Amino acid sequence: MTVVPSAHTPGESGLPARSLKPTVFWRIGEDIPQPLKGSFTVMSVLVPFLLWWGLASTGWVDGKFLPSPGMVGTSLLNLGQEGYLLSDTLASFLRVSAGFLLASLVAIPIGIAMGAFMSVRSLLEPLIGIVRYMPAPAFIPLLIIYLGLGEEPKVALIFIGTVFFNTLMIMDAVKFVPKELIETTYTLGGDRRQVLMQVITPYVIPSIFDTLRVNMAAAWNLVIVSELVAADSGLGKRIALSQKFFQTDDIFACLIVLGLIGFVLDLSLQAIMRMTCRWAAK
Secondary structure, three states, rough: OOOOOOOOOOOOOOOOOOOOOOOOOOOOOOOOHHHHHHHHHHHHHHHHHHHHHHHHHOOOOOOOOOOOOOHHHHHHHHHHHHHHHHHHHHHHHHHHHHHHHHHHHHHHHHHHHHHHHHHHHHHHHHHHHHHHOOOHHHHHHHHHHHHHOOOOHHHHHHHHHHHHHHHHHHHHHHHEEEOOHHHHHHHOOHHHHHHHHHHHHHHHHHHHHHHHHHHHHHHHHHHHHHHHHHHOOOHHHHHHHHOOOHHHHHHHHHHHHHHHHHHHHHHHHHHHHHEEEEEEEE
């Protein structure tokens, strides 16, 4: 039998075989050079800003519907000088902090317990699985009936909207703790309390920070919803008033403030994680 050499056999054509090497941009799971990373970071903000500025400058869209960056900057200055920006931001921040802190204090121990003990998971997961699909804003009428129009229903709405997702995400993180770590702890004489407090909990702390970072956005969404419905102050209330008087530049200004607050909070949680979980942070 005559074997016909394949056209793809290395060396048959006299040319060296070439392997496909991924470029710096497309390397999977690898870091990129710091200058390139910095350039992409700047572009991610600069390109949308230039598109916004260019579209607003053409006059194709009425400035009442799409205010220019200059108009929004002026609006930010006016809101700051009038005192609204600081007072509204502080009111929204305190509501989010109270509701999200309560949700975290409840979700972290329950999530760890559900992930570690099948009995607790079997008892609570069906109920939480049902309730988490109920939209949190749908509870607003009941919260107003039960708690009135003060701060309590706003804090309760943030609590309801975040506690169940925090719990289930933390539970899933505990489920992925390697069984070898647990078995080794028992082999070395550890008891159940030591496994829970010295093995499982430290292992999932980075995942807990990631969970809080993800669900913090939901907390800010909910506080804006609650302030749109019933509030005397807050960024959501300011947006509602701006909509009433067709002040789109003020709406854009409040949205930018919300984005900056979220960005700062996200960076803060990352910094705390790097300081407290040096074994997990890159």
